[in-house]
Amino acid sequence: MKAIKAASFGYYAKSGELNNDYAQWSMKTLKERTNINTIVLTIVAEQANAHATSINWQTMPPKDEEVKATIRYAQSLGLDVILKPMINCTDGTWRAYINFFDIDVVCEPKWSDWFAVYTEFQLHYAKIAQECEATMFVVGCELVSSDHREKEWRKLIDDVREIYKGLITYNCDKYQENHLTWWDAVDVISSSGYYPFDQWDKELRRIEKVIKKYDKPFFFCEAGAPSIDGGDLLPNDWTIKGEVNLEAQTRYYKGMLTACAKVDFVLGFGLWDWKAQVYSEDQARFDKDYAFYNKPAEKLIKGYYDKP
Template identity: 50%
Template sequence: MEFIKGFTFAPFAKRGSYTKKEAYKSLDNLKERVGVNFIILVPNGLQDTAQSEEICYTSNSTVSDEELIDMIEYAKKIGLRVALKPTANCKNGTWRAHINFFDEEVHCEPKWSKWFKSYTDFQLHYANLAEKTGCEMFIAGCEMVMSERREEEWRKLIADIRGVYHGLVSYNTDKYQEHNVKWWDCVDIISSSGYYPLKDWEKELDRIEKVVKKFNKPFFFAEAGCMSTKGSSSTPNDWNMEGEVALEEQAQWYKAMFEASLKRHWVSGFAMWDWAWNQYSLNKVEADKGYDVYGKPAEKVIKNYYDAVVK
């Protein structure tokens, strides 16, 4: 597998976002400024709460199929490989990792069986689209931690995806969960979210390495990132952190991640979180505290490592 020098591009974009000229300019900027060869697009699926059984992906909260197809075709035209990662979220703000139901079905209670039926419909819709557009990878969701114990349902879902999509199939588990997924053998590539504290990279990579060796599969970080907020390098997964702008701290976190990860031959790449479709003005860089790296020191760090990678 070619080394992934990637970014998640415009995740959870609302309908109409990909029709705007700013979105195409942003993708051009991503390739030119960072030197990526791969992007992940993330269609948004919404359920009301963590215990809702129905997932909607046809509202104005999700880009239309037409604009998604156009963006995929443009990305491929400018030489990028593309992965689709349809991802479920909760309207009430509960993190998707907490979507959960009773293991045994009970009358008048929400059920895993109904949820997986809706989730499968959601995934297969985009798996068909990924096949139609020639996407190089399909990632069957992201950070669905409480559901991952439902091994039988996940194995069936992956098999159903393979029935309509013939490229590489992965699943993006959450940080610290790599060793808890028991069904990695049914995907082509193991992937996870690499939001590890700056000082913990070696320790966490040691743990992940055991999983990679056990299943003998390629591995990449389907997400990885750190906000430019003071303190974020210690808890990079906390998107609610408050603090002062810390551009250099963000850059140092990326340096630590690359230095640790690129010593491991089994790490096959990264898809950083994230690159917006509508970027802030460069004169506002000094005030931005988010995960964005556009115009920040971290952007140059990523480009330098991506340019240096020969794998």
């Protein structure tokens, strides 16, 4: 597998926002300014809360033709595409807390109900990934409370393979790499690399043991930090409050990229993130989010991605 020099693109894009002139300019600018070779195209649907068993994937995300057009535009720029259909909770609960009783109880929501709907959601986008020749497909992201449902995840992956013939990965959450028991079912191991800037060497040593055990390629399907006070120490906390701090984001990237350059098993990143409707250059110094457009971290990323 070649090195993945990617950024996540299009997170929470609404219908009409993913494939207009501005979104195309945004993607082209992303490639020119960072030298990416891949985008991780994030398509977001929602369920009402952590215990809901319906997902609004048929009404919320951009229309299928817009998703397909975005993939084709990326490919016209010479970019590979990793398709990543994700779910969030409308009430703001983090997706990691989606959970149900392990033993079915009458009149209560069930894992079987949720996996049936989630599988339908995934298979729909697996068909698009196959039609558009996406390089990789991500069957789930940071669904920590479901990770122990090994039987259901193996069945879902088998169902996806019936439709999509490319590489399949699951994006586990930070610190979970050594807890999943079904990595053998996917082609590529991936995780969210939201580790404190000064802890990367330790965490990479832990992750390396997993990679050696399963003998699979590995990359960070997400990695990034907000440009806010404390963002380098708590990069996983998107609710953190404080003042804009571009240097905190830069420290995170320095720590991550320096540590990853010392090992040979990290085959890339899907850096978080770059919106389809990205802010203007002038707004960069006021932005507290994970975006790195026109921030000091952007130059670090390009320098890293420019290397063979």
